[in-house]
Amino acid sequence: xxxxxxxxxxxxxxxxxxxxxxxxxxxxxxxxxxxxxxxxxxxxxxxxxxxxxxxxxxxxxxxxxxxxxxxxxxxxxxxxxxxxxxxxxxxxxxxxxxxxxxxxxxxxxxxxxxxxxxxxxxxxxxxxxxxxxxxxxxxxxxxxxxxxxxxxxxxxxxxxxxxxxxxxxxxxxxxxxxxxxxxxxxxxxxxxxxxxxxxxxxxxxxxxxxxxxxxxxxxxxxxxxxxxxxxxxxxxxxxxxxxxxxxxxxxxxxxxxxxxxxxxxxxxxxxxxxxxxxxxxxxxxxxxxxxxx
Amino acid sequence: xxxxxxxxxxxxxxxxxxxxxxxxxxxxxxxxxxxxxxxxxxxxxxxxxxxxxxxxxxxxxxxxxxxxxxxxxxxxxxxxxxxxxxxxxxxxxxxxxxxxxxxxxxxxxxxxxxxxxxxxxxxxxxxxxxxxxxxxxxxxxxxxxxxxxxxxxxxxxxxxxxxxxxxxxxxxxxxxxxxxxxxxxxxxxxxxxxxxxxxxxxxxxxxxxxxxxxxxxxxxxxxxxxxxxxxxxxxxxxxxxxxxxxxxxxxxxxxxxxxxxxxxxxxxxxxxxxxxxxxxxxxxxxxxxxxxxxxxxxxxxxxxxxxxxxxxxxxxxxxxxx
Numbered sequence: 001x002x003x004x005x006x007x008x009x010x011x012x013x014x015x016x017x018x019x020x021x022x023x024x025x026x027x028x029x030x031x032x033x034x035x036x037x038x039x040x041x042x043x044x045x046x047x048x049x050x051x052x053x054x055x056x057x058x059x060x061x062x063x064x065x066x067x068x069x070x071x072x073x074x075x076x077x078x079x080x081x082x083x084x085x086x087x088x089x090x091x092x093x094x095x096x097x098x099x100x101x102x103x104x105x106x107x108x109x110x111x112x113x114x115x116x117x118x119x120x121x122x123x124x125x126x127x128x129x130x131x132x133x134x135x136x137x138x139x140x141x142x143x144x145x146x147x148x149x150x151x152x153x154x155x156x157x158x159x160x161x162x163x164x165x166x167x168x169x170x171x172x173x174x175x176x177x178x179x180x181x182x183x184x185x186x187x188x189x190x191x192x193x194x195x196x197x198x199x200x201x202x203x204x205x206x207x208x209x210x211x212x213x214x215x216x217x218x219x220x221x222x223x224x225x226x227x228x229x230x231x232x233x234x235x236x237x238x239x240x241x242x243x244x245x246x247x248x249x250x251x252x253x254x255x256x257x258x259x260x261x262x263x264x265x266x267x268x269x270x271x272x273x274x275x276x277x278x279x280x281x282x283x284x285x286x287x288x289x290x291x292x293x
Numbered sequence: 294x295x296x297x298x299x300x301x302x303x304x305x306x307x308x309x310x311x312x313x314x315x316x317x318x319x320x321x322x323x324x325x326x327x328x329x330x331x332x333x334x335x336x337x338x339x340x341x342x343x344x345x346x347x348x349x350x351x352x353x354x355x356x357x358x359x360x361x362x363x364x365x366x367x368x369x370x371x372x373x374x375x376x377x378x379x380x381x382x383x384x385x386x387x388x389x390x391x392x393x394x395x396x397x398x399x400x401x402x403x404x405x406x407x408x409x410x411x412x413x414x415x416x417x418x419x420x421x422x423x424x425x426x427x428x429x430x431x432x433x434x435x436x437x438x439x440x441x442x443x444x445x446x447x448x449x450x451x452x453x454x455x456x457x458x459x460x461x462x463x464x465x466x467x468x469x470x471x472x473x474x475x476x477x478x479x480x481x482x483x484x485x486x487x488x489x490x491x492x493x494x495x496x497x498x499x500x501x502x503x504x505x506x507x508x509x510x511x512x513x514x515x516x517x518x519x520x521x522x523x524x525x526x527x528x529x530x531x532x533x534x535x536x537x538x539x540x541x542x543x544x545x546x547x548x549x550x551x552x553x554x555x556x557x558x559x560x561x562x563x564x565x566x567x568x569x570x571x572x573x574x575x576x577x578x579x580x581x582x583x584x585x586x587x588x589x590x591x592x593x594x595x596x597x598x599x600x601x602x603x604x605x606x607x608x609x610x611x612x613x614x615x
Contacts, residue, residue, distance in 0.1 A: 038402045088581055097348045100405055101535065102581040104350075108528060109574020115567045222524065226413070229406055264421055271414035278407040279395045 009138045010259045011252055016144040018251025020213065023151035024206045024224065025231035025243045026158055027199035033175030033238030033290065034195045037089060040103040042228045043221030044110035045200055049074060049207020050216035051114065054123055063125040063212050067150065070208055071201040078200025082193045107221060114218035125211040147209045158202065159240065171195055175238055226267070230274050233282075236289025246285070310447055314440045322439045324557055326446045326512070330505055331553045333450040334526075335533035335545030336457055337501035342531075343540035344461050345494045346474030347397065348405045351412030352502055353526035355385040359503025360510035360521035361419065364431050367511065374436070378507035385503025390496040397491045400477075416522040430517030433510065442512045449508065453501050454546075460497075462542055470494050474540070532573055536580050538587030547588050552576075 028042050039045075049070055056070075057063045089099045124130075132142040162168035173181040174191050182188050210216065210224070231250055235242030253273070257266050283289035314322050338352050359381035366372040366380055396407050419425045461467040469490045472480035481487045510516045529552065537548025552573075559569045584590055 038406070084582060097401065097405070098581055098585060100348065100402055101531065102578055104528075104531070105574050105577025105581065107574070108570055109578065112567055112570025112572075112574055116571060229410075233406065265417075268414060268417035268421060271410045271417060275407060275410040275414055278399060278403060278410065282399055282403045 005138065006259065010255045012138050012140065013144075014252030014255030015248055016141075016148045016251070017213075017254065018248035019148035019151040019155075020206060020209050021227050021231050021250050022243055022247030023155050023209065024203060024228050025235070025247055026155050026240065027202035028228050029232045029235065029238055029240055029243055030162070030171065030175065031195055031199040032232065033240075034171060034178075035085070035089065035099075035192050036178075036290075037085060037099040037103065038229075038237075039199075040100065040225060041107035041110060041221070042203060043223065043225035044107045044114075045074065045203040046207040046210055046224045047114060047216060047218065047220050048110065049204030050125070050211035050220075051118060051123075051207075052204070053125055053208040053211050054216060057125050063127050063208055064129075064146065064150065067205050067208050071205045073201075074204030075197045075201035077204075078197035079193060081200070082196040085196065086189070086192060107225070111218060111221055118218055120218065122215040122217045123211075124215050125208065127212045130212070144213055147213050151206070151209060154202065154205065155244075158198075162240070167191075167194070226270065226274075230270055233274060233289075234277055234285050236284025236286055238290040239284060239286065239288040242284055242286050242288060307447075307451065311444070314443055319439050322443050324554075326439070326443045327557070328550055328553050329443075329446040329450040330509065331529065331533060331549040332546050333446075333453045334502060334505055334530050335537070335549040336453055337498045337505070338527075338530040339534045339539065339545045340457060340461065340470075340498035340501075341495050343534055343544070344467070344474060345470040345491060346540075347491065347495070349408045349495075349498075350405045350527060350531075351408030351410075351415075352499070352530055353522060353524065354408075354412035354415040355389060355499035355502040356506040356509070356526055357415060357419065357518070357522035358385045358388055359506030360516050361425055361431075361506075362503070363507030364433055364510045364516040365424065367433055368431060374511055378504050378511075381507035381510075382500045382504035385506070386496040386500030389499035390492055393492045393495040394488075397488070397495060412522075412524070412527065416518050416524075419518045419522055425518075426516070428518070430515055430520070433514045433516065435514045436511065442508065445508060449504060458542055466490070466493075471540075528573065532577050532580075534587075536576060536587055538589035538593075541587070541589045541593070544587050544589050551588075 024042070024046065028039065032038060052070060052073065053063050053066050056066050085099060085102060088102045127143055129143040129146055134140040134142055134145065162172055170181065170186045170191050171194075173184070173186055174188055174195075178188060181191075207216070210220075227250060231243060231246045234246035234249065250270075253269070254266055257269050261269070277285060281287055310325075313325065317325075334356065338349065341347050341349050341352075359378070361381075362384040363374075363377040363381035366377040367374065372380070392411060396404065396411070399407050420428055425431065461470065469480070469485045469487075472483065472485055473487055473490060477487055506521055510521060513520060533548035533552045534545045535548065536552060537546065538544030555572065556569050559572065560566065580587065586593065
């Protein structure tokens with residue numbers, strides 16, 4: 001393969017993967033904006049989404065068609081769980097850190113549970129599109145392209161919902177200034193609950209995409225929590241437009257490091273970039289994220 | 294308790310612990326050695342997270358740095374163990390002081406994520422670096438003397454507890470870190486050098502973790518990212534301090550003993566760690582929701598209630614009419 005071709009191919013792979021990272025990070029970021037919580041269990045929600053897809057797909061169903069089904073399942077789970085997290089955040093010894101520790105416990109629990117049920121095996125959701133390619137100047141794996149389109153559509157739909165609907169407006173208002181929004185009549189408790197539910201739904205759904213494009217296994221959470229943190233921190237916590245840039249950047253960076261430096265250096269580079277960005281500009285590369293409390 | 298009685302009690306407990314290995318089997322000596330190690334580790338995390346209020350999600354990295362530095366010095370430079378572990382602790386403390394200056398400017402969740410990222414970075418570096426043996430790890434000469442490790446661990450843990458008790462509960466330093474935890478800006482306006490205080494607390498807590506890392510490496514005779522840099526190491530310290538009581542002196546002792554014994558019990562009966570993960574996760578969630586002050590918090594609340602406001606005022610030297 002020619003030098004230019006290889007470069008274009010790596011960029012393209014990066015973009016296609018970046019689309020999925022964007023879908024993961026959107027819910028995560030709005031959840032931080034509204035509830036001021038950093039969910040350490042984000043990777044575990046993905047993992048559970050993947051496994052539920054795996055169970056459902058066992059009945060010879062195209063996994064990509066399961067996406068509309070998985071969303072409501074996780075929406076309900078998130079909706080039920082949110083009051084507990086809210087209690088931790090606003091309880092007697094309320095602070096952000098207790099919320100952090102709670103989700104941290106949740107992630108350990110979910111990982112243990114998944115290991116107990118499914119063991120250490122890796123599984124893939126086989127789609128009808130698996131293995132197909134679109135040949136051109138570069139090779140485009142059809143499945144990845146479709147996953148990218150699905151992720152993009154979902155992200156776009158969610159952003160439109162935030163921009164155009166009344167509920168979306170209340171969510172944005174709450175994210176911007178909780179107290180003022182409450183004074184102006186926004187039902188903060190309801191908004192927070194819906195946002196957490198939507199976040200869980202989106203993340204569970206993204207698990208299916210991950211499951212079809214990559215593999216799912218019980219310990220995958222750490223990997224994707226890393227990606228979600230990376231995307232959201234680079235974008236600026238709570239700043240949604242930044243996610244589009246940061247997600248694509250993560251995908252491309254990962255792809256380029258894998259091709260030109262070596263696969264085993266990916267995480268070293270990612271964590272280094274994440275750490276340095278946090279030190280230099282905690283509000284993200286565009287400087288528009290929320291300030292720490 | 295008067296001072297004389299505390300000293301007598303401390304000496305009594307130490308004597309019992311010192312002669313304990315004479316009466317129990319090697320298996321139990323190992324269990325006690327592990328318990329002592331986790332008490333010290335949980336306490337070291339408690340210094341920065343519980344007392345200073347900076348949740349360090351990368352504490353395990355400094356344990357690992359200590360383990361690797363000790364391992365490399367013993368294996369390639371043929372240092373004696375007792376010299377190498379101090380070097381390991383010192384290395385961890387120096388690294389912490391260097392990264393502490395920029396990292397401790399971050400607050401709340403940003404600090405937690407930054408330390409977490411740093412710890413993962415260290416783990417990845419250990420996996421690819423040739424000095425550390427990468428994914429193959431590093432074998433150390435074996436010293437098969439369990440009593441030696443027990444006594445060593447007992448000495449280090451006693452030192453850790455005495456030093457942290459003096460600095461955090463008796464000396465002015467303790468007031469400085471607690472002031473930073475409660476309100477950093479206010480602490481600064483009172484003339485406390487918050488930057489220096491935070492860095493010292495961070496370096497001291499990580500130095501202790503590094504020393505334990507070195508001992509652990511030699512005890513295990515095998516240094517590998519999965520042994521000494523596993524995310525689980527930080528997780529355990531967090532849970533132990535939290536279950537016992539964050540920011541209290543006795544909390545980590547109670548939490549570490551309880552959790553370590555639960556861990557060993559599960560390991561003995563089922564031989565796997567998956568169940569332990571589940572128990573650990575549920576415990577964290579329950580503690581955070583129902584008793585954020587930990588086990589010690591339950592007793593403390595009762596005692597404070599019994600003594601009441603009047604008792605507290607009297608203790609402060611106020612005259613109260615009953």
